[in-house]
Amino acid sequence: MKKDKKIFHRVDADEKLRGKALFVDDIYMPDMLYGRIVRSPITRGILNKISIPEQYKKKDLVFVTYKDIPGKNCVSSVESDLPILTEREIRYKGQAIALIAHKDREFLEDVLASLELSIERLPACTDMVDSLNKKEILVNKDNIFRRLRIKKGNADKFLKESYFKSERIYRTPHQEHLYLETQGMIGYMENGVLNIKGSMQCPFYVVEALELGLGISRKRISVQPTTTGGAFGGKEDFPSLLALHAALLTMKAGKPVKMILERGEDIAFTTKRHPSLIKQELGFYKEGKLVAARVKVILDAGAYETLSKVVLSRSILHAMGVYECDNVVIDGELVCTNTPPSGAFRGFGAPQSMFAIESHIDEISSKLKMNPVDIRRINIIKPQSILCTGQNIGNECILPEMLNDALKETRYITKYEKNNIFNSKNREMKKGIGISLFMHGNGFTGNGERILSSRAGLTLKANGSIELLFSNIDMGQGCNTVMIQIASKALQIPPENIYVGKIDTLSTPDSGPTVASRTTLIIGDLIYKASKKLKRILQKSSPREDDFNKKAGKYISEHGELTIIEDYRHPEELSFDDETYQGEAYRSYSLGCNIAEIEVQLDTFQIDIRKFHAYYDIGTVINKPLSEGQIRGGIMQGIGYAMYENLIFENGVVRNNSMTDYIVPTAMDMPQINVKFMKNKSNYGPYGAKGLGELPMNGPPAAINNALRQALGIDFHSIPFLPERILEVWMKKNE
Amino acid sequence: MNDFIKINFWVNGKQYDLEVPPLKPLSRILREDLHLTGTKEGCREGECGACSVILNATLINSCLYPAFKLNRKDIITIEGLQVDEKLNPIQEAFKEVMALQCGFCTPGLLMAVYYYVYILKGDCEDRIQIKNAIGGNICRCTGYEQIIQAIESLKDKVR
Ligand code: FES
Ligand code: FES
Numbered sequence: 001m002k003k004d005k006k007i008f009h010r011v012d013a014d015e016k017l018r019g020k021a022l023f024v025d026d027i028y029m030p031d032m033l034y035g036r037i038v039r040s041p042i043t044r045g046i047l048n049k050i051s052i053p054e055q056y057k058k059k060d061l062v063f064v065t066y067k068d069i070p071g072k073n074c075v076s077s078v079e080s081d082l083p084i085l086t087e088r089e090i091r092y093k094g095q096a097i098a099l100i101a102h103k104d105r106e107f108l109e110d111v112l113a114s115l116e117l118s119i120e121r122l123p124a125c126t127d128m129v130d131s132l133n134k135k136e137i138l139v140n141k142d143n144i145f146r147r148l149r150i151k152k153g154n155a156d157k158f159l160k161e162s163y164f165k166s167e168r169i170y171r172t173p174h175q176e177h178l179y180l181e182t183q184g185m186i187g188y189m190e191n192g193v194l195n196i197k198g199s200m201q202c203p204f205y206v207v208e209a210l211e212l213g214l215g216i217s218r219k220r221i222s223v224q225p226t227t228t229g230g231a232f233g234g235k236e237d238f239p240s241l242l243a244l245h246a247a248l249l250t251m252k253a254g255k256p257v258k259m260i261l262e263r264g265e266d267i268a269f270t271t272k273r274h275p276s277l278i279k280q281e282l283g284f285y286k287e288g289k290l291v292a293a294r295v296k297v298i299l300d301a302g303a304y305e306t307l308s309k310v311v312l313s314r315s316i317l318h319a320m321g322v323y324e325c326d327n328v329v330i331d332g333e334l335v336c337t338n339t340p341p342s343g344a345f346r347g348f349g350a351p352q353s354m355f356a357i358e359s360h361i362d363e364i365s366s367k368l369k370m371n372p373v374d375i376r377r378i379n380i381i382k383p384q385s386i387l388c389t390g391q392n393i394g395n396e397c398i399l400p401e402m403l404n405d406a407l408k409e410t411r412y413i414t415k416y417e418k419n420n421i422f423n424s425k426n427r428e429m430k431k432g433i434g435i436s437l438f439m440h441g442n443g444f445t446g447n448g449e450r451i452l453s454s455r456a457g458l459t460l461k462a463n464g465s466i467e468l469l470f471s472n473i474d475m476g477q478g479c480n481t482v483m484i485q486i487a488s489k490a491l492q493i494p495p496e497n498i499y500v501g502k503i504d505t506l507s508t509p510d511s512g513p514t515v516a517s518r519t520t521l522i523i524g525d526l527i528y529k530a531s532k533k534l535k536r537i538l539q540k541s542s543p544r545e546d547d548f549n550k551k552a553g554k555y556i557s558e559h560g561e562l563t564i565i566e567d568y569r570h571p572e573e574l575s576f577d578d579e580t581y582q583g584e585a586y587r588s589y590s591l592g593c594n595i596a597e598i599e600v601q602l603d604t605f606q607i608d609i610r611k612f613h614a615y616y617d618i619g620t621v622i623n624k625p626l627s628e629g630q631i632r633g634g635i636m637q638g639i640g641y642a643m644y645e646n647l648i649f650e651n652g653v654v655r656n657n658s659m660t661d662y663i664v665p666t667a668m669d670m671p672q673i674n675v676k677f678m679k680n681k682s683n684y685g686p687y688g689a690k691g692l693g694e695l696p697m698n699g700p701p702a703a704i705n706n707a708l709r710q711a712l713g714i715d716f717h718s719i720p721f722l723p724e725r726i727l728e729v730w731m732k733k734n735e
Numbered sequence: 736m737n738d739f740i741k742i743n744f745w746v747n748g749k750q751y752d753l754e755v756p757p758l759k760p761l762s763r764i765l766r767e768d769l770h771l772t773g774t775k776e777g778c779r780e781g782e783c784g785a786c787s788v789i790l791n792a793t794l795i796n797s798c799l800y801p802a803f804k805l806n807r808k809d810i811i812t813i814e815g816l817q818v819d820e821k822l823n824p825i826q827e828a829f830k831e832v833m834a835l836q837c838g839f840c841t842p843g844l845l846m847a848v849y850y851y852v853y854i855l856k857g858d859c860e861d862r863i864q865i866k867n868a869i870g871g872n873i874c875r876c877t878g879y880e881q882i883i884q885a886i887e888s889l890k891d892k893v894r
Contacts, residue, residue, distance in 0.1 A: 007831070018773070019842045180839040181837070475837055628881070659873065
């Protein structure tokens with residue numbers, strides 16, 4: 001019998017199950033217009049003129065160009081280099097050059113089809129290799145937006161002295177989020193206040209963008225996120241741009257304007273996961289100890305830098321995977337290409353790095369005549385290991401234990417040996433078992449959380465209920481449920497008495513963006529502290545009373561409602577140097593181990609995942625079914641990234657921009673996944689919890705690659721593993 | 736320009752008379768003319784299943800179903816699933832095992848499950864058949880396992 005504790009249901013389950021939850025496209029306003037984006041038809045060039053044919057000019061068409069932008073023509077980000085609407089320079093096909101709005105959608109289609117553009121074409125670099133080779137110079141002297149470096153020990157010296165050296169280059173492509181709800185925004189003016197409703201992860205990023213682009217004070221901006229239909233990072237940065245577009249149109253029109261991207265537009269022109277090119281040189285001692293590493297991680301930022309620097313930073317900080325190495329130099333480069341700006345996507349630079357290092361280590365094991373497990377045992381981080389930034393991982397690192405459990409419970413070694421025998425005898429079908437170990441740093445990198453200084457809290461309402469105040473978005477991951485759960489436990493009151501306040505940036509405290517696996521960890525902790533504070537205050541006002549309602553009632557009758565807001569405080573013992581990349585890059589690291597068991601038929605070359613085992617250390621698990629859901633969804637996206645998802649770019653634009661042609665896993669493609677949580681407790685985070693959202697994305701590609709290596713004896717250095725590519729490599733090998 | 740046609744049809748037991756352009760898809764008619772926004776549009780090309788509804792006892796993608804074919808048809812949407820405001824057993828099962836995350840695919844999925852369980856009288860213990868039944872519905876959040884578990888849990892509850 002399972003002795004499951006009471007399940008904490010999703011607080012949004014009922015409205016979503018009844019079809020009552022309001023997503024942005026479900027909102028209709030009287031007199032509302034529809035807005036569309038006029039996009040560049042060319043990949044690179046100079047815009048000289050755009051005009052509307054005479055016959056469309058009257059007919060109430062609202063038309064906006066960069067000349068209508070009252071503030072600065074840029075979208076605020078880490079690097080605010082993306083223009084809201086282009087003035088002259090065009091750097092990617094699909095770049096926004098003007099906006100139109102009208103009440104009739106069909107009419108807008110006609111206008112889009114007949115706009116007159118005068119554009120001068122320039123030669124483009126649409127591939128990162130072309131950019132690196134300076135085929136054309138797009139930005140700076142060398143097409144590089146930025147360089148970052150991490151250094152520890154003396155990699156050059158020890159690489160020279162090592163017994164065995166291996167050099168490999170890995171490549172990963174774009175990945176599309178394919179959240180089921182496309183991007184959308186509604187803008188309208190009310191009493192001099194600009195209202196923006198829409199699908200987003202980071203309401204205050206949107207506020208900052210509107211403030212800068214429109215040149216108005218945030219006191220006149222109210223951003224209210226609607227139910228958000230999936231995001232996965234895709235609604236971190238892009239909504240700022242779309243909100244600006246909706247705002248410009250509504251301000252010019254004097255009417256509400258709704259903008260919903262068509263699926264084809266959404267796939268083609270919103271942000272994607274950064275393509276990468278990762279070069280690794282690893283040096284080993286004879287017994288398999290990794291002694292030195294020289295790594296170069298190059299990410300394709302697309303046409304503008306936007307937030308790519310922080311993605312690169314996470315990439316290089318995860319470049320060594322879960323391995324301890326005394327002599328390391330890791331270089332990161334952000335390259336510009338004439339493609340849509342890359343952006344945030346679950347994992348944020350780490351999945352690329354993890355795929356490379358986990359595949360490489362596995363490949364080396366066979367060169368060193370070791371099995372894939374022994375090489376890992378020797379090199380993985382353990383309690384007190386020192387990471388490449390000099391950070392001591394501390395005592396909570398239970399990776400060796402996790403590895404042991406996973407090997408034992410899946411009978412990995414036995415299966416590995418059996419597969420070898422099976423494969424030597426069988427000509428129609430081959431079997432493989434592959435392992436990957438991975439981690440993910442929790443929260444913003446380095447000083448990020450200190451700078452964000454999140455605020456969150458609660459109000460004890462007049463009727464005795466508790467309203468939670470924070471501005472993170474429940475985009476499906478379930479943070480509203482988790483926050484109520486944390487408050488309910490801390491206050492020892494039933495969850496029914498607690499609810500999450502509706503977010504309006506004019507009144508809700510800024511608890512930072514909903515990204516970086518930080519919500520439970522950072523905001524959960526603030527909610528925990530605010531709850532404890534409330535408890536203390538009520539205790540003081542009626543020391544002899546046990547019943548919460550009575551205590552609350554007494555307090556309210558004497559003092560009225562009470563709001564408590566907690567300010568984030570960075571743990572004093574954690575410090576990080578943004579210049580040298582030394583110090584505590586992350587407060588805690590979540591860990592994982594994936595084991596994939598596959599079969600490959602030698603006629604179809606399709607990978608059939610028979611079993612998928614998934615082990616995690618996310619500290620204390622606050623809500624098990626929710627966590628399992630996050631993990632299964634993340635694994636599915638990882639499997640998609642590894643095996644199916646193949647965005648085809650042609651001249652800098654996506655050719656297969658439809659759900660028919662961009663293949664993601666369906667129910668039929670998914671193996672049964674055994675999810676297991678290790679028992680562990682973090683020093684940071686409420687009740688010992690760690691971050692979870694991004695971690696599951698990091699494991700599947702390498703686990704599948706390593707299974708493929710055993711099955712077919714081939715080494716893949718790029719994803720996705722499409723049947724036609726597997727066949728090609730297989731043929732080459734057997735020539 | 737676009738001529739309008741008159742149509743008469745049933746949605747969730749209620750009769751409607753409308754004048755709409757002949758090619759307007761059912762999903763848009765539901766969402767814009769009838770304000771039944773529970774039915775979602777994820778692709779408008781018949782690929783994601785978010786717009787699934789029941790039409791004359793078959794499961795269809797309403798984004799591909801034009802107005803001119805709608806006359807006299809009988810439709811059930813997500814808004815028609817619950818009786819007297821109580822969740823029906825499928826919705827209960829989804830809630831119980833957390834078979835939803837962002838919820839955007841959920842209405843369409845519930846219609847597909849409704850079709851499988853109540854109309855086809857499908858087997859709730861056969862995972863392959865279950866997967867087939869929801870094979871036309873893309874969910875980008877859950878990884879499907881909890882959805883399958885929800886359907887499995889229905890085996891004693893719906894007959
Ligand atoms: S909206 Fe109809 S199938 Fe996607
Ligand atoms: S729950 Fe988000 S798409 Fe299914």
